[in-house]
Amino acid sequence: MERFRALLRVPTVSRSEAAETDWAAFAAFREELGRQFPRMHAALDREVVLEHTLLWRWRGADAVTPPVVLMAHQDVVDPGRLEDWAHPAFAAEILEHEGESVVWGRGTADDKGSLAAICCAVESLLEAGHRPGRDIWLLFGHDEETHGTGAQAAAAVLAERGVAPAFVLDEGGAIVRGFLPGQTRPIAAVGVAEKGVGNYLLRVTERGGHASAPPPLSAIGRLARAITRIDRAPFRSRLPGPMREMFRSAGQAASGARGWLYRNVRLTAPILLAALKSASPESRAMTGTSRVATVIRGGHAQNAIPERAEAIVNARIAPGETLDTVLAHLRRSVRDPLVAVELESGWNPSPIAPTSGEGWSLLASTLARLRPDAVIAPYQQNGATDSRSLTPLTPNVYRFTPFELSEAERGALHAVDERIRVESWLGGVAFYRELIAQL
């Protein structure tokens, strides 16, 4: 716990602009890791990729068995206004909260919780004289919350050396209660796929002029119409494969009519799809590609017609679609040759990892031993993780944060008052220790 707290106190805040990032904090974080995990530093080979991403190799007894990559990220989301926090964001205070012991601060759940838990597991296995049967790589990115370039560069290093992992485990779903109505047991939600992201630029250019003699439709008016048209043309919604599997697994942990509904997803898919679409924006997003205008720019004077107006539409692309099919859909929705729609940046959705094979079985058996009350279930993640960079190396990429997180803890991710229950974090250390001990 003290090692975890020491890492939480280093404010490794990710910023979109490299120049605004406090890189000294990342150097301090590396030093703190060295102080807290001396055995790990002595026994594993460490390299620093792209100045701040850490790639560790724990050499196994045999070099033939495909290795495993465990991932987490060093950076954290901007804490926002520090005075909005009920307890300081970077003090890692342990306190009693709603009857339970919690550790408070940015990164407790996303994602220093996992990073520290992995290191604690490795340190304690080293202390016990353990040597893994195969190579284990640890990959700790430094800009997961912004660009993900660190993990991308580390993946390129692994690819260059011909490393073909048996499986990859990164942050993702957690052990949750009350995720589905009627759920009687906690669900360990393992992300087997994640959406892609596309930023599309909409641009209208026209001749400017005096605001006293406007054209029928100004650049801003035309752009506004285009955005409205995009809002009115949703993408196809359906129950994706991983969500069907999730319902089937979750059905074992739900009673009565709801349990029956979940288990018989082949028959009940239309009902479940409608329920997901109406339950919350988050569950709605699981049913297809989403899109929303996030930036708008245009105009420079109160009495002048602007020559140019621009907007960014941010799309979260469901498996089955691509950056290009989404671009085509947006252009069709806008149906206006005077609005240019172009892809500015993004990446395609991940492939879907199998719910069979060594990686999945190891996750399932480890959970079954440590959390026999929980049911493992695959799902499709709305959010992106660094693990997307590893999908070219293996189809077996899993996204799971092995902590039981309450609804309040999940709600504090990327928000103020991020925290994790001490017991929950210790359960995560036990999970990684048990998993690594089998490799």
Ligand SMILES: [Zn+2]
């Ligand atoms: Zn994260």
